[in-house]
Each structure stands twice: as structure tokens, then as C-alpha cells.
Amino acid sequence: MVTSRKAYLPHQASIEWLRSPWAILISSGMGVFIGTAHPQVAVWIAPFGTLYLGLLKMCVLPILLSAITNSLGRLMQSHDARQYVQRIAVVFPLSLLTVSAIAVAIAALAGPGRDLSTETLQTLGVLVNQSGVDLEMALSGPLPEASTGSVTTLVDSMVPDNIFAALSEGQTLKVLLFAMIFGVSLGLVKAPTTAALFDTLDSLYQAFNKVIYGLTYLLPFGLCSLLAYQLSQVGVAVLLSMVDFVVVAIATFALIYLVSTLVIWRRSGLNFWPTLLALKDPTILSLATSSSLACLPAAITSLSDTLKFNPQTTNLVTPLAITLCRFGSVIYFASATLFVMQLYQRDLGLAGLGIVIMGSILAGMATSGVTGVLTLTMLGLVLEPLKLPLEAVLVLFIAIDPLMDPFRTLGIVHTGMAVTTLIADQES
Amino acid sequence: MFQKLMTQSFSCLWRGKRDVKADRWSRTLLGGFALVLFLGLTFGASDGALAVSKAPIAASPAASATRTAAASSTPARSTTSNPSPTVLPAMPPDIQRILDRGKLTVAVLGQDNAPFFMGNPGHLEGLDIQLAQALADQLGVSLEVTRSAQTFDQVVDTVYGQKADLAISKISRTLKRAQRVRFSRPYLRMRQGLLVNRLQMAEQTQGRSIVETIRDLRGQVGVIEGSSYVGFLKQKFPQASIVEYPTWEDTVGAVVRGDILAAYRDELEIKKVVRTRPDAALQLQTIALTDTQDSLAVVLPWSSAHLLAFVDQYLDTLATQYTVDTVLDEYADYWSAQRLKQS
Numbered sequence: 001m002v003t004s005r006k007a008y009l010p011h012q013a014s015i016e017w018l019r020s021p022w023a024i025l026i027s028s029g030m031g032v033f034i035g036t037a038h039p040q041v042a043v044w045i046a047p048f049g050t051l052y053l054g055l056l057k058m059c060v061l062p063i064l065l066s067a068i069t070n071s072l073g074r075l076m077q078s079h080d081a082r083q084y085v086q087r088i089a090v091v092f093p094l095s096l097l098t099v100s101a102i103a104v105a106i107a108a109l110a111g112p113g114r115d116l117s118t119e120t121l122q123t124l125g126v127l128v129n130q131s132g133v134d135l136e137m138a139l140s141g142p143l144p145e146a147s148t149g150s151v152t153t154l155v156d157s158m159v160p161d162n163i164f165a166a167l168s169e170g171q172t173l174k175v176l177l178f179a180m181i182f183g184v185s186l187g188l189v190k191a192p193t194t195a196a197l198f199d200t201l202d203s204l205y206q207a208f209n210k211v212i213y214g215l216t217y218l219l220p221f222g223l224c225s226l227l228a229y230q231l232s233q234v235g236v237a238v239l240l241s242m243v244d245f246v247v248v249a250i251a252t253f254a255l256i257y258l259v260s261t262l263v264i265w266r267r268s269g270l271n272f273w274p275t276l277l278a279l280k281d282p283t284i285l286s287l288a289t290s291s292s293l294a295c296l297p298a299a300i301t302s303l304s305d306t307l308k309f310n311p312q313t314t315n316l317v318t319p320l321a322i323t324l325c326r327f328g329s330v331i332y333f334a335s336a337t338l339f340v341m342q343l344y345q346r347d348l349g350l351a352g353l354g355i356v357i358m359g360s361i362l363a364g365m366a367t368s369g370v371t372g373v374l375t376l377t378m379l380g381l382v383l384e385p386l387k388l389p390l391e392a393v394l395v396l397f398i399a400i401d402p403l404m405d406p407f408r409t410l411g412i413v414h415t416g417m418a419v420t421t422l423i424a425d426q427e428s
Numbered sequence: 429m430f431q432k433l434m435t436q437s438f439s440c441l442w443r444g445k446r447d448v449k450a451d452r453w454s455r456t457l458l459g460g461f462a463l464v465l466f467l468g469l470t471f472g473a474s475d476g477a478l479a480v481s482k483a484p485i486a487a488s489p490a491a492s493a494t495r496t497a498a499a500s501s502t503p504a505r506s507t508t509s510n511p512s513p514t515v516l517p518a519m520p521p522d523i524q525r526i527l528d529r530g531k532l533t534v535a536v537l538g539q540d541n542a543p544f545f546m547g548n549p550g551h552l553e554g555l556d557i558q559l560a561q562a563l564a565d566q567l568g569v570s571l572e573v574t575r576s577a578q579t580f581d582q583v584v585d586t587v588y589g590q591k592a593d594l595a596i597s598k599i600s601r602t603l604k605r606a607q608r609v610r611f612s613r614p615y616l617r618m619r620q621g622l623l624v625n626r627l628q629m630a631e632q633t634q635g636r637s638i639v640e641t642i643r644d645l646r647g648q649v650g651v652i653e654g655s656s657y658v659g660f661l662k663q664k665f666p667q668a669s670i671v672e673y674p675t676w677e678d679t680v681g682a683v684v685r686g687d688i689l690a691a692y693r694d695e696l697e698i699k700k701v702v703r704t705r706p707d708a709a710l711q712l713q714t715i716a717l718t719d720t721q722d723s724l725a726v727v728l729p730w731s732s733a734h735l736l737a738f739v740d741q742y743l744d745t746l747a748t749q750y751t752v753d754t755v756l757d758e759y760a761d762y763w764s765a766q767r768l769k770q771s
Contacts, residue, residue: 118707125706134699137639138719139664343710344627384635389626392710 018217021277024284027220028227031288035231042228049229049288052222055215056285056294059208061167061175063297064319066205068179069186070198071315076187084313087423092325095419099256100357100364103331106252107338108353112245114342123241124396131395157368172293173368176323205315212297216281223288230290233402242400249335253407256331260418267421268307278306282413290405292322292412299417303424313424321416323368328411329375330364332404337382340393348386355385373398520734523567526593531572532564535583535592535727538575542700542766543759544598549575553762555755556596559615559726563594566742584609587727593735595727600694602656610730612739614723616750620660621698622649622715623691625683629713632689642715647689650679657692664720665692684708694722696752703756704763716752 017023035042075081116124160166160174167175186194239246265275282299289295300318304311337356341348348356359382367375376397380390397404519527526532536556540546545554552573564571574592577583580599587595588608601611622642633641645665651657653672661670671688673679679691680701691698695716702709726743728736748754 121707121710123706125702125709128709129702129706134714134716135638136716136718137642139643139717140719143637143639346627383630384633387627387630389630389713391713392626 015217018220021280023220024223024280027224028284028288031224031227032231033228034224035228039232042225042232045225046229047225049222049225052215052218053226053289053291053294055218056212056289056297057170057291059211059215059297060293061170061172062204062208063212063300064172064175064293065167065179066201066208067300067315068176068319069183070201070205071312072180072183073187073194073198073201074312075316076184081187084316084423088317088320091419091422092321095415095422096325096327096330096361096364097357099327099415100330100334100360102256102259103252103334103360104338104353104357106255107248107335110244110248110251111338111342112248112335113339116343120241123237127238127241127399128392128395131398172323176319209297209301212301216298219281219284219288223284226288226290230402230406234400238396238399239403242396245335245339246400246403248339249332249404250407252331252335253328253411256327256411257414260415263418264307264421267426268309269426270307275307278302279414279417282417283410286410286413287406290409292326292328292409292416295409295413296322299413303417303420307421308427309421309424310427314420317420317423318416321419322412324365325416325419326364326367326412327415327419328364328408328413329367329378330360331411332408333363333379333382334360336379336393336397337386337388340383340388341386343393344388346386346388352386356382359385373401376401522593522732522735523738526567526569526735529569531570532560532567532594533572533574533592534560534564535577535586535595536560536573536575536597537580537583538578541598542762543755546762549573555616555750555759556598560596563739563742567738581605584727587729590729590731593728593732594739597727598724599727600656601723601725605727608730610728610732610736612726612728612736613743614725615743615746616696616724616752616755618722618724618752619695620657620664620717620720620722621693621695622717623680623683623693623698623701624713624715625686625689626711626713628686628689638713645690648687650682650688650691652676652679652693655693660720661692664717680705684711686711696755699752699756703760704767 034045072081075084157171158173158177160171160178163174163178165171166178186197261276261279264279265272268275268278270278279302282295282302285295285298286292296319299322300314303309303318304314334356337360341352341356363378363381366378366381376394377390379394379397383390518524536545536552541554543554544556545552547553557573560573561571574586577586577597580597583595583597583599584605586592596615599605601614605611624642628647629638629641632647644667646667647669648671649661649665649668650671650673651661653674658670658672661668668689671682673682676691676693676697679688679693682688683691684705698714698716702712702714726739728739
């Protein structure tokens with residue numbers, strides 16, 4: 001870890017400079033400049049970002065499998081398991097409720113989507129029309145397959161009937177469940193032979209951590225390319241029409257980021273500045289990659305290596321918090337539902353707000369099995385019980401998603417880390 | 429040919445022998461002849477087949493030569509028999525009438541209906557007007573538009589009474605109209621459509637997909653009073669309750685306000701609503717029913733058989749087939765200009 005300010009100066013250790021905040025700052029500045037001023041250059045340099053993201057994601061499944069199996073197995077052997085399971089069972093639901101309630105409260109107070117002007121409605125309507133949401137259907141014949149998300153898809157996406165298929169298709173939830181079952185059963189085997197397997201898993205984990213560490217030297221380049229491409233994809237006209245929603249959502253994310261940082265800081269017992277420095281890597285990675293899984297190794301490393309939380313607990317709880325709790329999605333769905341409510345001038349009352357809080361948690365957690373635009377369709381899980389239509393607003397959310405996705409990812413990763421610190425103890 | 433020769437020669441031989449009156453011989457000869465005849469037939473047939481297959485090659489130059497001779501001889505004969513070469517064969521009467529008049533009379537509904545026909549009398553525009561102008565140009569005459577009719581059925585009556593050569597006026601092909609007039613091929617194939625209030629719809633779905641909900645449509649559906657869609661609605665959505673409105677604007681207004689669940693009309697009018705009123709697009713869902721149809725065609729008097737063939741052929745040669753979306757796209761500028769004028 002870097003401790004002295006002098007280390008950030010570029011004339012020292014040339015290659016190490018790539019890991020300094022200055023390099024990050026400069027590259028993100030370049031990314032923003034290219035993305036906004038020269039979108040065509042952004043598209044041109046986009047393959048480098050994809051390459052970087054691909055390398056990061058390459059390490060995720062081995063780390064997920066080895067970290068969870070290893071830590072859960074050792075936990076079972078050390079007989080502390082019950083204590084941690086209890087903590088997880090209390091902290092996860094409570095933190096989800098808190099986060100969802102904060103998001104609903106902010107959105108209800110700020111009221112995005114309330115009293116929109118006719119011009120704004122026209123801009124939004126033109127966008128809805130352009131994306132061709134006309135439905136073409138036959139009055140007879142077989143019913144088409146429904147493609148909307150539901151709770152059953154979450155259950156379906158959790159149980160792997162073939163772990164190798166799940167691994168080769170990158171179905172994270174299935175791998176997660178397998179790793180947990182494997183880890184528990186491995187811990188229950190009271191034979192000395194398991195030590196060899198634990199060591200193997202440990203070396204696997206260490207090896208991929210080295211890769212992740214090596215990749216941080218490439219972060220400035222990847223960051224610049226990813227940021228530029230993302231920004232070049234944001235439609236400015238839509239953004240302006242939905243500006244009040246965007247501002248409220250980002251403010252909510254910022255507030256919850258701040259609260260999470262404070263939690264991590266209090267739990268780590270370090271000074272504020274070193275805590276912030278330790279959180280730098282996962283934060284920047286989430287904003288740049290928009291992929292919570294790609295940030296998982298960085299999150300574990302920063303919690304266990306830099307902030308000195310118990311590595312075993314961190315290895316277990318961080319992946320669980322990031323893949324299952326999906327705080328960012330919960331926050332986003334809560335704000336989005338309130339926006340839709342106010343857009344359609346529906347007054348829900350307190351009971352309705354309760355449904356939003358619970359529905360957002362459910363919908364947010366349901367996003368753990370899916371990627372891309374399907375993530376946003378999970379919004380239907382909240383809107384349907386409230387009898388609000390999804391299709392038209394979905395188009396709007398898809399349009400601003402290049403901007404919102406990084407913040408959502410940051411919410412997932414950062415809040416997940418904060419929750420982990422609530423469960424894990426510090427290394428003595 | 430060879431076969432024929434053989435039979436002839438043999439029969440001559442046979443008659444010769446009979447002259448000698450040798451009966452015993454004749455019987456043996458008959459048997460021998462029969463054998464030879466059989467052989468001759470068999471070989472002759474195959475030979476003949478060969479000859480036939482060869483024949484066209486050999487014959488074709490001769491035949492073409494004959495044809496050219498005939499061709500060259502015919503005008504010669506006609507000039508001699510027909511002293512005045514300027515008289516052409518008579519034109520079909522329905523075309524001749526238009527050519528004599530020097531203009532094509534097209535009946536169009538009195539009220540504007542964008543994007544089909546709109547504008548002031550001096551400057552009409554729209555898809556139907558374009559088509560009418562193109563037909564007139566192809567006939568080499570000028571175009572005259574009569575707009576006396578106030579309803580679509582009156583337009584059909586105008587054509588039936590031969591007060592116009594044809595009508596292009598967003599007229600749907602229906603069997604009832606087809607009893608009195610002739611329809612061309614459709615120039616725009618449309619389907620029936622529903623304009624649905626999304627909020628009202630969300631109330632109705634109850635966990636079902638939107639397709640299921642529409643197939644079992646319950647609730648209030650608006651149609652234009654007395655239009656053919658009243659009947660369609662009873663037929664396609666027996667569970668829905670019918671609300672009739674005097675005009676389409678009233679119907680659309682009721683859907684936007686959420687007074688009724690949906691409005692029912694042709695696909696183009698449905699899609700036109702969300703295009704012309706984008707601020708209401710968030711409230712509205714358009715649905716095209718793929719197994720229904722509402723096709724627009726040119727209307728002609730039942731006696732104008734040749735003009736019908738002419739119109740059909742012209743529609744066949746059109747490079748692009750119009751669809752609802754291409755028509756709406758083509759006239760998108762027109763509506764944005766209208767909106768600017770209103771505001």
C-alpha cells in the first residue's frame with residue numbers, strides 16, 4: 001500500500017505510476033473528453049476497453065469458485081459457521097430494507113416525473129414512438145412465449161442441474177450455489193486429505209489474484225476507453241427530458257455511497273483518507289466497467305488486504321453480498337418506480353410505498369441472474385402489483401441506461417462491501 | 429415416311445401375285461408379308477421417330493422463311509385491299525372516353541384525411557392524390573378531382589353512377605361495396621388496430637400477458653358511430669362493451685383521458701394518433717391485429733373492365749409497395765408542420 005504522498009509523483013518508479021490516483025484521474029478525464037467531444041474516436045478505441053473487461057471477467061469465475069468453497073469449508077471446520085450465518089441472516093435483509101427505504105423516501109420527497117411540461121412529454125413520446133413499441137398480435141393461434149421476468153426465473157437461475165454447463169455459460173448464481181454447497185460439504189468431511197484440496201483452491205485463488213493485480217496496471221487505459229465509449233452512447237435529448245429523474249437517482253446513489261463509506265470507515269478503524277484510498281480501486285472499476293462481477297476480485301482484495309478484514313469471511317461474504325443483494329439495482333428500481341408513479345399521476349399512499357420498498361428488493365435481487373436489458377425488465381416485478389404499465393417507460397430507462405448503469409454497479413459493489421464489513425471482523 | 433413406302437410397295441406386290449391367282453402361294457406370302465410388315469413397322473417406327481426428331485431442325489429454316497414470306501405479303505395485301513391506312517383499331521370504350529375528354533375524373537371524399545388527401549382545392553396533396561396524378565400521367569391526360577361526396581359510401585356511389593372515372597379516397601375493400609363497383613388490387617394493405625390506454629390495460633392484465641388480455645378483451649371499447657368497426661367489434665371482441673362516438677377525435681380523447689379502455693379502427697389511424705400526439709404516447713399503446721385486414725383499393729364502375737386492368741397493371745409496376753409505416757414516415761414532415769401551425 002502506498003503511504004507517502006511522494007509515491008504519487010510521476011518521476012519515481014515509472015510503471016508503478018500507472019497505479020496512482022493521478023493516472024486514474026488523467027485517464028478518466030481523457031475518457032470523458034473523448035466520449036463527449038469525439039464520439040467516433042470513442043467507438044474506435046472501444047475494443048481496448050472490451051479486451052480489458054474480458055480479462056477481468058476471465059478471473060471472476062475461478063475466484064468465485066475457489067474463494068467461496070475455500071472460505072466456507074474452512075469456516076465449517078473452525079465451528080464459527082453458525083455465528084456468521086446468523087449475522088448474514090440479520091444484516092442482509094436489514095441493510096436491503098434500509099437501502100430501499102432511503103431510496104423511496106428520497107424519490108418521494110424530490111418527486112421526479114411530477115408535473116412534466118408538454119415539451120418534455122413530447123420528447124419522451126417521440127422516443128417511445130421511435131423505438132417501435134407497437135404490438136403486433138394475432139387474435140387466434142397459439143400464444144407467444146412470454147419473456148418478462150418473474151420470481152420463478154430467479155429460482156430457475158439458482159439451481160444448477162449441470163455445474164459444468166453453468167460454469168461454461170457463466171451463470172453466476174448457479175456457480176455461487178454450487179460453491180456454497182461444495183464448501184459446506186467439504187468442510188463436513190473430517191479427513192486429513194481435504195487439506196490438499198483446500199491448498200489447491202487457495203493457490204488457484206492466489207494465482208488469479210496475481211492476474212487481477214497485474215491488470216490494475218492496465219486500468220488507466222481500460223478506464224479511458226470504457227468511459228469514452230459509455231459516454232458516447234448516452235442520448236443527450238432524452239437525458240435532458242429525464243434530467244430530474246437522473247439527478248434524483250444519482251443523488252440517491254451518492255448518499256448511499258457516502259453512508260456506506262462511513263460504515264466501512266468506522267468498521268475498519270483506520271483514518272478516513274487511507275480508507276478512501278483503499279476503496280479507490282473497486283469504486284473506479286465499477287464506474288468504468290458497469291459489471292459488478294468484474295469488480296468482485298478488487299472488492300475482496302481491498303477489504304481483506306488493504307483494510308485488513310478477516311480474509312475468510314470477506315472471501316465468503318463479499319461475493320454473496322454483491323451477487324445476491326444487488327443494492328444498486330434495489331435503489332434504482334425504487335427511484336424508477338416512484339418516477340413512473342408520478343409520471344402516470346398515480347397516488348399510492350403509504351401501503352403503496354410499502355409495496356415499492358418490498359417489490360424493489362425482490363426485483364433488485366432478481367437481477368442477479370440476468371444481464372443487459374433484461375435487468376431493467378425486472379422493473380415489471382414492482383410495477384405489476386401496483387398496476388402500472390412497463391413497456392413505454394422501459395424504453396426511456398433503456399435510453400438513459402448507459403449513464404445509470406455505472407452508478408447502479410457502484411451501488412451494488414460499494415454497498416455490498418459495506419455490508420461485508422458489518423459481518424466480518426478485523427484481523428487482530 | 430419410310431414405313432409408308434414399304435407398305436405401299438408390299439401391297440402392290442401382293443396385288444400382282446393375286447393376279448397370278450396362286451392361292452397356296454398367297455397364303456404363305458400373306459404370312460411372310462405379315463412378318464415383313466411387322467419387322468418393317470418396328471424398324472420403320474424407330475426410324476420414323478428419328479426422322480421426326482430430326483425434322484424440326486431441318487424444317488425450321490424453311491418454316492421461318494415461310495413466315496417471313498407471309499409477313500411480307502400481308503401488308504402488301506392490306507395496302508391493296510384497304511385504301512386508308514390512318515384508321516387504327518378501336519380503343520376499349522372506357523379508355524377511349526377518358527382520352528376523348530382529355531382528363532381523368534377522380535372522386536375523393538369532401539373532407540381532408542391526411543396522409544391520403546389534404547390541402548386546398550388549388551393544391552391537393554397526399555398519397556391518394558399522388559396515385560391519381562400518376563394514373564392520369566400514364567394515360568396522358570390531365571387530372572380532375574371531384575370532392576362532392578361527404579361520406580365514403582357517397583364516394584362509391586359517385587363511381588357507381590359514373591360521375592367519375594374512378595375513386596381513390598382511402599376506400600376499404602368490402603364485399604358489400606364490391607356488389608356494385610369493381611375494386612383494383614389493394615394499393616395499401618392495412619390491418620385493424622387498437623389504441624389502448626396503458627394504465628387501463630395494466631388494471632386489466634392481472635398477471636396475464638397483454639396478448640391474452642386483448643384476446644379476451646373486456647371493458648369499454650370506442651368506435652366511430654355507425655362505422656363498419658361497430659360490426660367488427662361485435663365479431664372480434666364479443667366480451668367488450670361498445671361505446672360509439674360521433675367522431676374519431678372524440679374517441680381518441682376518451683382513450684387518452686382513460687374514460688374507455690381502447691379505441692378500434694384501422695392500423696394507420698391508430699398509429700397516426702401516437703405520431704401526431706407524442707405527448708400522449710406514454711399513455712397509449714398501439715396494437716396491430718395481424719390476422720385482420722383492411723385494404724385500400726381504387727374503385728371503378730363495374731363496366732370499366734379495361735381501365736381496371738390498366739390500374740392493376742400500374743399498381744403492379746410500382747417499384748415500392750406502400751406499408752402503413754412507410755406512408756406515415758413519408759408524411760411525418762407534414763404533421764410536424766401542422767403541429768407548428770397549430771401552436
